[in-house]
Amino acid sequence: MxxxxxxxxxxxxxxxxxxxxxxxxxxxxxxxxxxxxxxxxxxxxxxxxxxxxxxxxxxxxxxxxxxxxGYRPVVDAVADAVARGTNFSRPTELEVLAAEDFLRTVPTAEMVKFAKNGSDATTAAVRLSRAVTGRTEIAVCAQPFFSVDDWFIGTTEMNAGISPGAVHRFPFDDAPALERILADHDIACVVMEAAGALAEPSPGYLEAVRAACDRHGTVLVFDEMITGFRWSSAGAQGVYGVTPDLSCWGKAMGNGLPVSALAGRRDLMELGGLRTDSDRVFLLSTTHGPETTGLAAFRAVVRAYETExxxxxxxxxxxxxxxxxxxxxxxxxxxxxxxxxxxxxxxxxxxxxxxxxxxxxxxxxxxxxxxxxxxxxxxxxxxxxxxxxxxxxxxxxxxxxxxxxxxxxxxGTTEGLLRGRPVAPALRRLAAPRRLPDLTRSHLEP
Incomplete structure (x- = not known):
């Protein structure tokens, strides 16, 4: 080569x-x-x-x-959508059909709102949780990545230019550790993947997380970016049988086309809508969230998961x-x-x-x-x-x-066999790190 x-x-x-x-x-x-x-x-x-x-x-x-x-049904659906126009000044029929498809596919959710990337959805979930609970602190599982926005990037080494926030990290599969955080702090939401690339939840763990959030009045948010359409079409919640209050979706939703979603309980999601007497939450408002190619791709993906x-x-x-x-x-x-x-x-x-x-x-x-x-x-x-x-x-x-x-x-060395420098973790403070930390999570994407 x-x-x-x-x-x-x-x-x-x-x-x-x-x-x-x-x-x-x-x-x-x-x-x-x-x-x-x-x-x-x-x-x-x-x-x-x-x-x-x-x-x-x-x-x-x-x-x-x-x-x-190049999966043909997705390609054909997107080509048809492009030919019919991609962005309009009012909602399209496609938004109704895509939302119905999503809520049929993920029956644990009651409402959904589409966006373009995963960080849009996870940050909207955090904002909504803070508004619902009146609290500002959040608990985030010590898993690789959740958002490009300040609330998460501020917890990484690559935090230059970010104001520190009240974010508490807890280890995966350790219910007592999370319970201590919820007991000691006023936590608006728990953000986590129900399962990770390297870790499945122990029996009873997710149920314990759900119960702890209920006891402390904390919103439970599942990040389904990776698990959605890879663990099952209904995500990890569809596999493990534990329902979050909110869930965040992206990646495989469009088979590579940009589309993401925030989904969850109606009483929470409606706070970002017009049918509420409470102070409204600026949930998600994007020019390209409902554009037709992403939603058409999503609908073709749903068909594939229903028929194949x-x-x-x-x-x-x-x-x-x-x-x-x-x-x-x-x-x-x-x-x-x-x-x-x-x-x-x-x-x-x-x-x-x-x-x-x-x-x-x-x-x-x-x-x-x-x-x-x-x-x-x-x-x-x-x-x-x-x-x-x-x-x-x-x-x-x-x-x-x-x-x-x-x-x-x-x-006892790669010298003489490795042509060039070693790879480095994606999220690090220095462009040329003085030392190279543990590699085991460096492949997981931000």
Whole structure:
């Protein structure tokens, strides 16, 4: 493979766009040096770059593409919507139909409002919770990412220019820890994912969270950005049977088209509407939230989940990939250093050095060897479009990559094998960090 054209365009991007990309998780610092493909198009689970290299892609648009690139029913629905006009001065029939589709798909919600990105929805949920409770402090689960807005970014290392807020972090799957926060502070809302890429809730945990929020008059908000349409079409709440007061959706809703949603209880959502005697909440008001292409894409996605089994396809492909990669790593004698973790539809890989310590350098070495063999991905997150042939090609690439990985382990260093600097966490204070923290969550996208 050659990457001359990609390298040239990446350098041009750095001159034109801060960070060289529009999403930190897509940045060149997240990939091996000089192996930063600039893509032209994708079909199914495969993508091509400007140097005409072909890859099996994982992560699928930061988990937003569950049906595969160029999925024809979505393409046709969007093309039809564009031809009929995309934005108007009054609501369209499509808004009614899309809302009905959503509330049928997520029966635990009573009202929905659409927007364009996940941060719109999560920030609206926080604002609404503060208005409902009259409180300002919030509790946020110690999970990777919830919003680009100040209330969350202020809790990260990358907090320059942000006023500090009263945000309390609590560990996932630890009900007593959350109970202590709710008892000691006036918390407006609890914001969390019901499950994470690396963690399923223990039996009874989500029920305990629901009960604690009820006892303390706190609004429970589930972030369903990743779990929605990946755990099930009804999200994590549809799998675990615990209903939040509000939930926030995005990513796979449009199979890569921009559309998100805030959904929840009618009595809360109506405070952002016209049928209330209370002080109104500025909930969501966006020019492009109801534009027709995103809503048309969403409706086509709903049809696919009603007539096909995308979640089942992802589970099967992910399980097959996980088992095969685990076997290859074991055969190479590095099973303790290269592990595949998570739900089959949302797999990640963890890398460790010769001492068993999580290592950015070894992660970068693995990424480098996989990219060189036609596999692109910061994770092993599949889509329903991943075929047996895609998985087989990936396993073949892993089989060769682990030989290089084992050589580095035997030498006790990646020096001489890794071409360039290690990747770095996406959210960090310094552009060139003085030290490289634990890698295990660096693949999770902001």
């Amino acid at each position: 050659t990457h001359e054209r990609s390298s040239e365009l990446q350098e041009r991007l750095h001159r034109l766009v801060p960070g060289g990309s529009h999403t930190y998780a897509r940045g060149s610092d997240q990939y091996p040096e000089h192996l930063t493909p600039i893509l032209t198009h994708g079909v199914g689970a495969r993508v091509w770059d400007v140097d005409d290299n072909e890859y099996v892609e994982y992560g699928s648009g930061l988990r937003s593409v569950t049906l595969g690139h 089994d995308p979640v089942g396809a992802m589970e099967r492909a992910g399980a097959r990939l996980r088992d095969a990669v685990t076997e290859v790593a074991a055969e190479a004698g590095i099973a303790e250093h290269l592990r595949v973790l998570g739900r089959p539809s949302c797999l990640v890989f963890a890398t460790a050095d010769a001492g068993g310590v999580p290592s950015q350098a070894y992660r970068t070495l693995f990424l480098q060897e996989m990219l060189s063999r036609g596999v692109l991905g910061q994770s092993f997150v599949v889509s329903a479009a991943h075929t047996d042939a895609d998985v087989d090609q990936t396993v073949d690439a892993v089989r060769e990559a682990v030989l290089v990985y084992r050589k580095a382990l035997e030498a």
